[in-house]
Amino acid sequence: MDPRPAFTLESPEAVAALLERGRYVAEEGLAVAIFLALRLGRPILLEGEPGVGKTEVARVLAEGLGVPLVRLQCYEGLELEQALYEWDHARQLLEIRLLESMGEKDPARLRAGVYREEFLLKRPILKALELGEAVLLIDEVDRTDEAFEAFLLEVLADFQVTIPEIGTLRAKARPLVVLTSNRTRELHDALRRRCVYYWIDYPSLEKELRIVRARLPELPEAMACKVVALVQRTRQLGLLKPPGVAETLDLAASLLALGAEDLTSQALEPVLGAFLKAREDAEKVRRALGELLSSLA
Amino acid sequence: MTDLRVLETPLLQGLLGFVEALRAEGLSPGQDQVQAWLQGLLSVPWEGDSFYLASRALLVGRKEDYAAFDRAFRRYFGWLRPEFLPQQKALGSLPLLGQAEAEGEGALRGAYSPLERLLRRSLESLTPGEALVLARFLLALAFPPPRHPARRRRRTQQGERLSLPATLRRALRTGGEVLDPRFLKPKRQLYRYYALLDVSGSMAPYARILFLLLQALRRRGFPLEAFAFGTRLTRITPLLPLPPQEALPELGRLAEDFAGGTRLGLSLRAFLEGEGRQLGRRSLLLVLSDGLDQGEPEEVGQALKALRRRVRRIYWLNPLAGLPGYSPLARGMRAALPYLDDLLPAGTGEELLAFLRRLKNLP
Numbered sequence: 001m002d003p004r005p006a007f008t009l010e011s012p013e014a015v016a017a018l019l020e021r022g023r024y025v026a027e028e029g030l031a032v033a034i035f036l037a038l039r040l041g042r043p044i045l046l047e048g049e050p051g052v053g054k055t056e057v058a059r060v061l062a063e064g065l066g067v068p069l070v071r072l073q074c075y076e077g078l079e080l081e082q083a084l085y086e087w088d089h090a091r092q093l094l095e096i097r098l099l100e101s102m103g104e105k106d107p108a109r110l111r112a113g114v115y116r117e118e119f120l121l122k123r124p125i126l127k128a129l130e131l132g133e134a135v136l137l138i139d140e141v142d143r144t145d146e147a148f149e150a151f152l153l154e155v156l157a158d159f160q161v162t163i164p165e166i167g168t169l170r171a172k173a174r175p176l177v178v179l180t181s182n183r184t185r186e187l188h189d190a191l192r193r194r195c196v197y198y199w200i201d202y203p204s205l206e207k208e209l210r211i212v213r214a215r216l217p218e219l220p221e222a223m224a225c226k227v228v229a230l231v232q233r234t235r236q237l238g239l240l241k242p243p244g245v246a247e248t249l250d251l252a253a254s255l256l257a258l259g260a261e262d263l264t265s266q267a268l269e270p271v272l273g274a275f276l277k278a279r280e281d282a283e284k285v286r287r288a289l290g291e292l293l294s295s296l297a
Numbered sequence: 298m299t300d301l302r303v304l305e306t307p308l309l310q311g312l313l314g315f316v317e318a319l320r321a322e323g324l325s326p327g328q329d330q331v332q333a334w335l336q337g338l339l340s341v342p343w344e345g346d347s348f349y350l351a352s353r354a355l356l357v358g359r360k361e362d363y364a365a366f367d368r369a370f371r372r373y374f375g376w377l378r379p380e381f382l383p384q385q386k387a388l389g390s391l392p393l394l395g396q397a398e399a400e401g402e403g404a405l406r407g408a409y410s411p412l413e414r415l416l417r418r419s420l421e422s423l424t425p426g427e428a429l430v431l432a433r434f435l436l437a438l439a440f441p442p443p444r445h446p447a448r449r450r451r452r453t454q455q456g457e458r459l460s461l462p463a464t465l466r467r468a469l470r471t472g473g474e475v476l477d478p479r480f481l482k483p484k485r486q487l488y489r490y491y492a493l494l495d496v497s498g499s500m501a502p503y504a505r506i507l508f509l510l511l512q513a514l515r516r517r518g519f520p521l522e523a524f525a526f527g528t529r530l531t532r533i534t535p536l537l538p539l540p541p542q543e544a545l546p547e548l549g550r551l552a553e554d555f556a557g558g559t560r561l562g563l564s565l566r567a568f569l570e571g572e573g574r575q576l577g578r579r580s581l582l583l584v585l586s587d588g589l590d591q592g593e594p595e596e597v598g599q600a601l602k603a604l605r606r607r608v609r610r611i612y613w614l615n616p617l618a619g620l621p622g623y624s625p626l627a628r629g630m631r632a633a634l635p636y637l638d639d640l641l642p643a644g645t646g647e648e649l650l651a652f653l654r655r656l657k658n659l660p
Contacts, residue, residue: 033354192358193327199360
């Protein structure tokens with residue numbers, strides 16, 4: 001019998017409200033997708049350009065549901081030991097010494113003495129399975145290799161892990177699993193099929209404005225409008241790294257910190273780096289800045 | 298996990314048809330995904346965009362497939378997210394894109410399965426997607442057209458009355474020994490159905506789904522002739538076999554030509570003159586209208602009186618008739634009442650279902 005989903009919310013609106021409380025402004029489609037993931041106990045796969053708030057979703061969800069967020073940051077060459085569990089060899093060796101000094105000679109008993117759960121270093125996936133009621137964030141899953149993906153599939157299918165020395169550990173309840181991908185590599189279909197899927201797009205002007213207002217309430221509204229409009233225009237310039245929502249927030253916060261009164265080229269000059277992360281992009285925007293600003297007015 | 302048996306088989310088939318539509322677009326959702334989809338549909342409200350969004354989240358696994366999914370969704374459900382569709386037409390035309398209205402079901406909401414809720418909702422408030430699901434559901438439920446016993450009989454191997462001539466002819470082959478008796482059985486014939494669909498302004502929200510109902514009947518093999526009327530009468534039988542996304546705009550254009558008005562009496566008269574000769578005891582006349590009329594009520598009465606003598610039954614399906622406290626006050630409706638075999642409500646899926654059952658049990 002599969003473990004049941006750890007939590008449910010009664011409707012997509014309830015999910016949207018929960019996200020809203022965490023000051024996350026979500027599209028209806030995202031709320032529906034999360035609702036389904038919770039209800040059906042399936043992992044949710046979020047894709048989108050960098051900086052649109054994929055990771056943030058998991059954080060806000062964990063906060064809103066009142067459960068711990070267990071995060072597994074993926075990277076190239078990620079090994080099972082870092083994702084699942086590891087034996088604490090140093091402490092095992094010490095234990096063997098200790099047992100030997102107490103006169104224990106039987107190898108079988110020695111082995112039983114050191115392969116116990118207390119010598120297990122639990123890594124994120126095992127930790128999430130053990131907690132059950134948790135949000136497991138598997139961040140940037142596209143950075144790992146296919147072998148790891150295959151392993152993930154196995155875990156996500158039955159929510160249990162077998163440790164040869166101990167036995168099978170089974171989740172008491174299904175944690176909510178959030179996978180994110182920046183698509184540096186195409187994920188395997190099998191993994192996609194196992195998930196509820198949602199593509200997070202750049203937000204519309206109104207939505208992005210609501211996000212900025214929610215995150216930086218102290219920023220004057222007129223200023224917020226201008227900042228958002230500027231970033232939205234910038235996204236259409238065909239930059240190498242178009243600014244995400246995170247960059248909009250950075251830009252707005254920098255302007256706030258510098259006490260800028262209005263959005264002028266002088267005020268923008270020192271903070272361009274806050275939302276343009278490539279030198280070529282900064283050059284391009286700097287050249288187009290006059291035009292951009294006049295089009296906002 | 299919610300039990301999938303809640304989904305009745307016909308609805309299930311209607312939904313699974315969409316998976317086929319996706320395959321035709323080159324998408325290949327896995328068995329597991331389809332299962333999750335059906336389960337997911339049980340838990341989301343079907344109003345508004347949820348149906349679309351939930352389906353997409355569960356059946357599609359990459360952004361690149363969104364476009365193909367949208368195409369399949371539009372083809373199968375005849376509807377797409379509002380922002381992808383052109384602006385709604387002015388009043389008097391059939392809105393292809395109905396905005397689901399807020400519901401007043403209150404505490405009862407969630408107490409029913411999505412299907413039951415869909416059936417209970419006013420047709421007026423259904424989005425085109427929901428309308429299509431409902432129509433597909435009705436299609437799945439619709440039975441092959443009933444046959445009624447005719448005066449003539451036909452010979453069969455079993456039946457009520459022995460056919461002596463046939464039996465004796467058979468007996469000749471076996472040297473006069475009756476080994477293979479032949480019987481007579483009443484011939485059973487199909488009714489011919491004539492549907493007059495009111496597409497004037499006041500009927501616009503209903504006409505769409507009533508048309509889908511007619512399509513469903515036609516696809517089930519009912520010999521059905523359909524006419525649309527407003528200020529004039531137009532034969533729309535050729536539209537019936539078309540897919541909804543082609544037929545509905547055509548119907549909308551027709552309604553526009555009529556500029557929203559209704560001339561009930563004139564249209565009935567035109568039907569009588571045009572088709573009167575074809576009518577007979579095997580004909581059933583269905584009028585689908587709210588009875589709001591700008592013409593003379595006497596014309597309505599006269600035309601129906603004449604039709605009454607030529608057809609077997611006249612049924613009037615009125616979307617408003619099921620509303621609490623409804624009484625046939627509209628002039629056209631009042632004039633028609635004495636000549637009808639029955640006035641039937643047709644404002645919700647349930648009422649349409651009741652109508653289908655009624656059709657099945659006709660004498």
